[in-house]
Amino acid sequence: MLFEPTAGSGKNSADLLAARRAADPQLAARLDQIAEHGYCVIEGAFTPEQVQRAKTELSPWLQGELMGRNNFEGEHSERVYALLAKAPAIAEMIEHAEVLAIVDALLTPNYLLSAALAINVHPGETPQPFHIDDNAGGTSSPKPREPLGVSAIWALDEFTRTNGATEIVPGSHLWADDRQPKSHEIEQVLMPAGSALVFAGNLIHRGGANRSDGLRLAITPQYCMPWLRQIENMVLAVPPETAAQYSERVQGLLGYSIVEPGFMGYVDGRHPRALIPAVP
Numbered sequence: 001m002l003f004e005p006t007a008g009s010g011k012n013s014a015d016l017l018a019a020r021r022a023a024d025p026q027l028a029a030r031l032d033q034i035a036e037h038g039y040c041v042i043e044g045a046f047t048p049e050q051v052q053r054a055k056t057e058l059s060p061w062l063q064g065e066l067m068g069r070n071n072f073e074g075e076h077s078e079r080v081y082a083l084l085a086k087a088p089a090i091a092e093m094i095e096h097a098e099v100l101a102i103v104d105a106l107l108t109p110n111y112l113l114s115a116a117l118a119i120n121v122h123p124g125e126t127p128q129p130f131h132i133d134d135n136a137g138g139t140s141s142p143k144p145r146e147p148l149g150v151s152a153i154w155a156l157d158e159f160t161r162t163n164g165a166t167e168i169v170p171g172s173h174l175w176a177d178d179r180q181p182k183s184h185e186i187e188q189v190l191m192p193a194g195s196a197l198v199f200a201g202n203l204i205h206r207g208g209a210n211r212s213d214g215l216r217l218a219i220t221p222q223y224c225m226p227w228l229r230q231i232e233n234m235v236l237a238v239p240p241e242t243a244a245q246y247s248e249r250v251q252g253l254l255g256y257s258i259v260e261p262g263f264m265g266y267v268d269g270r271h272p273r274a275l276i277p278a279v280p
């Protein structure tokens with residue numbers, strides 16, 4: 001194993017993680033699978049009603065107007081950013097207890113929501129370029145290294161062999177940067193709607209080609225170390241008045257939080273939560 005999950009960092013955390021693993025064998029199995037293969041799948045994480053609620057809230061934004069602008073976003077894919085300013089039901093995915101239990105174990109306390117977007121892959125889409133999600137903004141952080149982030153991909157439609165299911169390269173979170181996947185090392189993640197794929201941010205993956213005549217809708221919340229810049233500028237995407245409707249947990253993930261020691265993240269000398277108006 002390259003990395004030992006940290007349950008929140010600090011050296012005080014090894015005991016906490018051991019206690020969590022002992023109390024929750026399913027969590028322990030998922031962490032073991034991520035350590036070895038780089039990913040796990042939580043089936044049935046969302047009920048059909050939750051899936052439907054998320055789809056209903058997203059539908060105004062999925063009218064074919066927000067198509068990807070390049071090969072990475074996918075010119076036959078819709079991409080909806082700033083999701084927590086548009087579809088509040090997505091918060092249920094972002095703070096899903098089983099997903100956050102995994103993230104708690106792999107990142108340090110006060111980790112952040114780095115990105116949260118919807119990806120609706122249309123028929124005719126080609127495979128995305130292979131990539132990792134936990135880039136470090138141009139700083140030197142060669143692999144193999146610990147993950148700087150954890151990503152989830154929630155299936156709102158079933159992921160099938162033909163509709164653009166995410167493709168992963170199991171074990172590639174342990175690879176050096178210069179190793180490229182060979183075709184026999186690539187696996188499609190086939191999962192029913194309501195499932196969540198959770199993976200180390202340094203796992204090689206991509207969105208698949210859609211050779212079907214249907215859509216493949218997914219939500220991908222991505223979490224990063226508290227000291228790493230978020231991919232999306234979340235406190236601008238979700239300003240205080242909008243953040244007010246969410247739990248303190250979600251507010252903290254957005255960046256209305258302080259990292260100690262250092263009082264990092266203050267605004268005008270105060271905790272950023274002070275800017276969030278009280279909900280009447």
Ligand SMILES: O=C(O)CCC(=O)C(=O)O
Pocket residue numbers: 072119128133153164165166167205206207208218220
């Ligand atoms: O749509 C997918 O299955 C994967 C998308 C992805 O990895 C990304 O855009 O970062």
